[in-house]
Amino acid sequence: MEKLANQIINSPIPTRLVVGNIDKVRDVVEIALQSRFCLQQSDFALQKSCFCTECRKIKNRQHPFLLWLCPEKDYSVDDMDAIFDKTRFALDDGQSFFFVLDKAQNLNSASANKILKVLEDPPVGYNFILLTDNTNLILPTILSRSFVVQAQTHSEQILDHQLLKYFAVKNSLPEPVSFDQELKKLHLSDNESTELCQTLMEYFIKKVSVCYTDPHLQDQKLFFTQGLQIVQKRLKTPPASGSAGLFWKLLYLDFSVVRMDSTSLTTNDNKTRSP
Ligand SMILES: [Zn+2]
Structure with a gap:
């Protein structure tokens, strides 16, 4: 878990795609975000069960530096607009903002095309974490712009x-x-x-x-x-x-x-x- 969380946070490019069982992937992303924002614990093992204000907001997906999108069906124009509403504002030095695009296979080509540019080169401090349980369903244009983090075990693969x-x-x-x-x-x-x-x-x-x-x-x-x-x-x-x-x-x-x-x-x- 710790290794995966580190890979997510320290991705060489601002957009990552985390692949694996969807519940496990959500857990590991939560933990990765906690390790970035937690105020109380510096130890990874303790962060997992931490309930400081920051960790609580992450678990409730209401953290001010997090937008966790999880549409039931295809991503809509409104979802894409929500992203652009945020990225219009420049962040302060050292601040990070995370967009989590849950079920990234629901990005159809229309919605994907709208955000390709921002996925590839977002304003400073903005990050994207895409989640999926099946890379085969992810558009090639998205895949080629993502740092892929495999959260699957060998036997699952x-x-x-x-x-x-x-x-x-x-x-x-x-x-x-x-x-x-x-x-x-x-x-x-x-x-x-x-x-x-x-x-x-x-x-x-x-x-x-x-x-x-x-x-x-x-x-x-x-x-x-x-x-x-x-x-x-x-x-x-x-x-x-x-x-x-x-x-x-x-x-x-x-x-x-x-x-x-x-x-x-x-x-x-x-x-x-x-x-
Ligand atoms: Zn905490």
Whole structure:
């Protein structure tokens, strides 16, 4: 949390985009703002639970140097005007003002176009913090003007990709027909497929090692171990000269066998370990 909050506050450019689970992202932005304005605590851990006047105003989103916008649907012209009403006034030396644009995916191209210039080069002291749980929905013109802060964990990121989600989570393979359709829609190249599969491998490696320390994941250990073995085996012959489609289908077959075998294998596994 502290690292993320620091990244937000010390962004090299005035506009940042914070990506992750939206509740977590809101929390981390609140904490970042508290670390900037809190009057009582200098220690990060204590600021989190601080209720000084500044921290209270931030938590209520009524701080005089904060405008937190969170429209239900698309951002409106009024929202954009609210921003320009503020930036018309020059800040004093050392003052900072923060605009938080919650659900930044709701910035449509009309509203985004109005603020692109101010996002890129706001008057001195003005800052923008954009929040989203899905970078794929953010306009490229906004993305290119933002310092991206990833508040997602590695495993949350991998689950962003629909295709990887099927393999990374036990019993989530779709029916063969829908898998085939999905595959065709994605048009993955050989290289993209290899990279995705490597990401999947890293994910399994991490999960397997976590299983040894986290008792809650014990029942998943077999799945992760087998998943890792399959992916490693497949990566020995990565897709080449346009065989990406076949590559994914073979992976699908391997994983569907794991799904069927899981129960019997678990029993065997237990037997070998019992005295
Ligand atoms: Zn405080």
